[in-house]
Amino acid sequence: MNLNLQDVGRTFDGREVVRNVSFTAESGEIIGLLGTSGCGKSTILRAISGLDDAYDGRIEINGNVSRKVEDTTGFIFQEPRLMPWLTVLENVTFGLKGSRDQKEAAGKRYLESVGLGGSEALYPRALSGGMAQRVAIARALVTSPEILLLDEPFSALDAFTKMQLQDLLMEIWREYRTTIILVTHDIDEATYLCDRIITLRGQPGEMDRVIPIEQERPRERGSRQLAEYKKEILGSLDLNQSTQYEQRINS
Amino acid sequence: MMEKSAGRFVGRQVADESSTGGKREQRDTKRLQAILLGSLLPVLLVAVWEVLSRTGVFPAYQLPAPSTILSTIREMAQDGSLYSHVGITTFRVFAGFIIGTLLAIVLGSIVGFYEKAEQIFDPMIQAFRSIPSLAWVPLFILWMGIGEPSKVTMIAVGVFFPVYLNVVSGIAGVDRKLIEVGKMYGLNTFQLIRRVILPASMPSFLTGLRSGLGLGWMFVVAAELMGASTGLGYLLVLGQNTLSPEIIIASIILFAIIGKLTDWILKIVEQRALHWQDGMVKS
Numbered sequence: 001m002n003l004n005l006q007d008v009g010r011t012f013d014g015r016e017v018v019r020n021v022s023f024t025a026e027s028g029e030i031i032g033l034l035g036t037s038g039c040g041k042s043t044i045l046r047a048i049s050g051l052d053d054a055y056d057g058r059i060e061i062n063g064n065v066s067r068k069v070e071d072t073t074g075f076i077f078q079e080p081r082l083m084p085w086l087t088v089l090e091n092v093t094f095g096l097k098g099s100r101d102q103k104e105a106a107g108k109r110y111l112e113s114v115g116l117g118g119s120e121a122l123y124p125r126a127l128s129g130g131m132a133q134r135v136a137i138a139r140a141l142v143t144s145p146e147i148l149l150l151d152e153p154f155s156a157l158d159a160f161t162k163m164q165l166q167d168l169l170m171e172i173w174r175e176y177r178t179t180i181i182l183v184t185h186d187i188d189e190a191t192y193l194c195d196r197i198i199t200l201r202g203q204p205g206e207m208d209r210v211i212p213i214e215q216e217r218p219r220e221r222g223s224r225q226l227a228e229y230k231k232e233i234l235g236s237l238d239l240n241q242s243t244q245y246e247q248r249i250n251s
Numbered sequence: 252m253m254e255k256s257a258g259r260f261v262g263r264q265v266a267d268e269s270s271t272g273g274k275r276e277q278r279d280t281k282r283l284q285a286i287l288l289g290s291l292l293p294v295l296l297v298a299v300w301e302v303l304s305r306t307g308v309f310p311a312y313q314l315p316a317p318s319t320i321l322s323t324i325r326e327m328a329q330d331g332s333l334y335s336h337v338g339i340t341t342f343r344v345f346a347g348f349i350i351g352t353l354l355a356i357v358l359g360s361i362v363g364f365y366e367k368a369e370q371i372f373d374p375m376i377q378a379f380r381s382i383p384s385l386a387w388v389p390l391f392i393l394w395m396g397i398g399e400p401s402k403v404t405m406i407a408v409g410v411f412f413p414v415y416l417n418v419v420s421g422i423a424g425v426d427r428k429l430i431e432v433g434k435m436y437g438l439n440t441f442q443l444i445r446r447v448i449l450p451a452s453m454p455s456f457l458t459g460l461r462s463g464l465g466l467g468w469m470f471v472v473a474a475e476l477m478g479a480s481t482g483l484g485y486l487l488v489l490g491q492n493t494l495s496p497e498i499i500i501a502s503i504i505l506f507a508i509i510g511k512l513t514d515w516i517l518k519i520v521e522q523r524a525l526h527w528q529d530g531m532v533k534s
Contacts, residue, residue, distance in 0.1 A: 051431060075435045081428050085450045085527045094446075095436030123527045143436070 002027055003048065003147055003179060008057035009204070010043045016204040018043050021057075023198055023210065025147075028177040032194035034184060036237060039205030041183045045149050048181060049075050061147065074145030078152045080132035082124040082139075089120035092138045110138040113175075114168060130161035134168070141172060150182045154189065163221070166193060170217065187233050191226045192219055199236045209236045315497040320504070323497045337505060340475065340482040343399065344467045344513075347406025352463060355411045356456075359418025363452075364444070373419075380412050385473050392477060402474035409470035410463040417459025421452030454528060457521045464517060468510045 002025060009019035018040025025031045033041040047055040053067035061070060082091045093107040111117055114134040124132060133153065140148060150169075154162040166189060173180060184190050190197050191213055199208040211232060215225055297317050303309050304316035311319070327333035358376070361368045387408060388401075395401035425448050433447045475484020483502045490498030 049435065051434060069435055069437055071437060077428070077432075079428065081432045083429060083432075083447070083450070084529075085453070094432070125527065125529045 002062060003181070004058075004060040004063075005044075005048070006058040006060075008044060008047055008055055008059060010040065010047060010052070010055045018200070018205040019056075021198075021200070021205075021207055023207070025179050025181065027146075027179055028173075029196065030173065030180040030182065030194045032182045032184060032190035032197040033200060034187065034190050034197050034233065034237075035200035035205060037185065038203065039200040041200050041205070042151050044200075045075075045151050045181060045183050048147075049073055049149050051075075071143065072146045074140035074143060074148045076133075076136055076140045076148065076150045076153045078155055080124070080127075080129075080136040082127075082132055082135055084124050086124075087120060088116065088122050088124070088127070088135050091124065091135055092142055094139060095143050106142055107138070110142045111135070113141075113172070114138045129157055130165065133157060133161075133165060137165070137168070137172070141176070144176070145178065147179045147181065150180065150184075152184055153182075155184070155186065162189070169193065187230050188221070188226070190233070191229045192221060197229075197233065199233060201237055209233075211236070312494060313496060315500070320497045320500050323501045324505070327501070333505075336481055336483050336486055336502075337509060340471055340484065341509060341513075343402050343474070343482065344406055344464075344471045346399075347403045347470070348410050348464060348467045350403065351407035351410030351467070352414050352460065354407070355414035355418055355459070355463070359415045360422065362415075363419045363422030369419075376415065380416075384409050384412075384470065388473065388477055397478040402471070402479070405474040406467050406470045409466040413462040413466060414456075414459040417455045417462075418452070421455030421459075422448060424455065425451040454525055457517075457524060461514060461517050461521070464513060465510075468506065468513075472506070 004024045006022050007019075008021045010017050021040075021044055023031065033044060035041050043052070043055075046052040048059055050067060050069035050073070058065055061072065082088075083094065086094065089104060089107045089111065092111055093103040096103045096106060108117070108120060111120060114137050116131060116134050116138065119127075119131070124135070127135065133156075137153075153169075154165050157165065169180075170193065172178070180193075182190070182193060194213055197211045197213060199211070200206065201208045209232075211229065213226075213229055219226065300309075300314075301316050301318060304311065304314060304319075324333065327336070358372065362372050362376075363369075384405075388405060391401040391404050395404065429447050429451060430443060433443045438446060471482075472484050472487070475482040476488060479485040479488075483506055486498055486502040490496060490500075490502065
């Protein structure tokens with residue numbers, strides 16, 4: 001499953017938010033879109049998902065252009081967005097089709113894999129933030145998406161829960177080899193998870209750099225190599241004149 | 252490592268549940284205490300009223316003793332007239348409530364879902380709402396006579412507005428983010444309505460039902476005062492014309508009891524339907 005963006009941009013009411021974003025994600029690749037707020041990274045993600053169809057440019061999934069929501073993409077939002085009137089299990093199976101037994105069996109399996117076996121009958125009000133986001137992850141996975149889109153999925157969680165869920169995401173990726181597009185503003189998260197990081201900057205947002213992270217997995221948080229990458233990314237996002245000049249020379 | 256930590260979360264949940272079981276007894280005594288405290292004043296007032304009426308401080312032709320009122324109700328129960336009065340009044344409220352609610356659901360949904368429909372219907376409905384509903388009474392009687400249709404229509408009008416307003420605001424207030432989740436799973440408009448919008452607007456709808464029912468009881472009094480030969484409202488008029496305050500007060504008490512009873516039924520329905528809500532535990 002590959003994903004190809006060509007010159008994707010988006011204008012809201014005459015104001016250009018993001019422009020000329022082009023990249024290709026190979027099957028099983030994890031790509032991070034990193035940038036300060038307002039640079040249009042979530043906008044790009046919504047365009048890929050099909051939730052927004054008024055973008056400019058081309059988005060191809062396996063060579064097909066579609067401006068609609070496709071079964072092959074899953075989306076994990078910043079908030080869990082669980083239906084409060086459904087139990088945990090019903091929330092997980094929300095998007096599934098098929099017989100009740102099949103759905104429940106699949107739902108239970110995925111709840112198990114996000115570490116929530118036994119919580120099927122709880123209602124969202126009884127869940128902690130981390131548990132709720134695990135349910136949301138299970139809900140996105142249960143339809144076996146080939147591309148998983150994540151919009152700052154862990155940014156509302158405390159530091160420890162965040163790390164747990166990042167590891168959970170890596171486990172899931174190892175098992176299913178899903179293509180993942182991760183929007184984040186957390187540089188550590190991006191360097192820990194991604195194969196490639198694309199930085200966006202400016203108003204309207206434009207691609208600044210593509211930084212491949214050539215590190216074996218599992219990676220070590222806070223290692224010197226990741227710190228080097230972090231420095232490079234900070235340099236890319238820096239508004240310092242001299243860095244900008246340097247970048248222009250480099251490119 | 253992940254599973255272990257999840258297990259701990261679940262463990263805490265279970266622990267919470269078992270500890271609430273242990274506190275149940277304590278909570279029951281607290282509730283009993285609250286009921287006793289709350290009934291202290293009414294019981295005292297009734298006792299004082301009884302004494303004052305019996306000693307003739309309140310003249311019996313104006314305010315009969317509570318025991319007299321009770322025996323009036325008992326007499327009516329014995330000769331069976333109580334049930335026919337209560338029955339017909341309840342039937343009128345019920346019929347008006349169903350008709351008003353159905354209309355409100357249909358119109359409210361259309362206005363809630365389609366912007367065009369809102370622009371067409373809503374200003375007119377709002378204008379009608381500003382007419383005090385009792386002002387319709389003479390017109391309805393003129394059109395439909397003093398039989399059941401005019402009374403039921405009257406009540407339906409009263410029930411319609413709160414239900415309609417809550418249906419519209421319930422639909423308008425559905426979280427866009429949840430709708431987006433539905434869209435992400437490829438739901439079409441009909442499925443979105445059934446699986447996201449309806450359940451999400453349920454709390455508002457049920458609030459509307461309860462205030463609609465309250466208004467229904469208010470309007471049945473007005474409708475029956477205007478001209479009826481049976482019903483609790485008729486008993487009010489009868490009591491006034493025959494100078495028997497005990498019938499009036501008995502009727503008022505019966506209104507209070509069945510009004511409260513029907514509200515209680517709706518409240519149970521509400522709790523059943525909204526058990527997933529955060530705040531429902533305490534109310």
